[in-house]
Amino acid sequence: MTNQTRGIVGSVLAPACRVWLRSQVSQVDSLQVDIQGGSRQILGGTIPRVAVVAVGAIYQGLSLGSIDLVANNIRINLPQVVKGQPLRLLEPIAVMVEVEFRETDLQASLAAPLLSQAITDLLTQILATSHQNQWLIDWDRVRIAPHTLILQGNLTLDGQTVPIEISMGIAVLDGHILDLDPLTITCSIDLPGSKINSYQIDLGNDVNITQLQLTTGKLRCQGRIQVNP
Known part of the structure; x- marks a missing residue:
């Protein structure tokens, strides 16, 4: 140089x-x-x-x-x-990414509308329900365990507030599909579709995840994303 x-x-x-x-x-x-x-x-x-x-x-x-x-x-x-x-x-450029989230990072992020709404939107997609227009979910706890992510909160529907928990294993298929399996939704209110035990999220071809690891209190991810102008 x-x-x-x-x-x-x-x-x-x-x-x-x-x-x-x-x-x-x-x-x-x-x-x-x-x-x-x-x-x-x-x-x-x-x-x-x-x-x-x-x-x-x-x-x-x-x-x-x-x-x-x-x-x-x-x-x-x-x-x-x-x-x-x-x-x-x-x-466009390809960016190699390595990111590490601590449980405390995700816990602090739950207060952000971007994350809390994304979780609620995900639950709506999983259940294939129209409840989202009627319910309010306050997500207040996240835990990272080996191979498992656990989200907890309180769901209010028709004037009734009850705890709700989503426990999901997370694996990557073909670099861009998140495979949530096993998937368990626990809530005392009968939510149609809550007996589902797996779900897949396609992140699109601009994403290629090469490693996703969940250990106690920590999530590490490596991969490539395409960044467009």
Whole structure:
């Protein structure tokens, strides 16, 4: 890497990446950005490799734990970035991701509407029910056990409030399908469809999960996602 390229990376690209990443989250405890590549590529607007390590990031109320990201051959609007304009992607990129959630991260995230609504939407899909327009679910506890994720809360329906629990094993099929098996829904209110014992979620072809591991108090995931401009 020439002195000119080091100058662009040190004074322009790395700060621009950090600014863009920080703009995506409301809080981050630690953020490291490492940019690598040759002069011709970088000056031509292609970054051969970017590695990002973030700890304690919070995105829309979600506590993301620790995240490692690596992306290769990134096409950006370098001439505009040099002039002080925001960094933009010009082409889709494949990002290798390694993320680790602690149970405390997920517990803190339950207060975020994004996660609590996503769980409620998932339950609605599993049960194939129209109850969502009538019920209120307050999710207040998450536990991570070996091979199992357990969600607990209180469901209010027709003026009655009772506990509800979802216990699910999680495996990955074909890199993009989450296989919830075994799946158990426990609630004293008779919910049609609650006797289901497995369910699959297709995350789409932009996702390829290579490893998903649940141990006591911790969830670790590795894979690739496609990020579009």
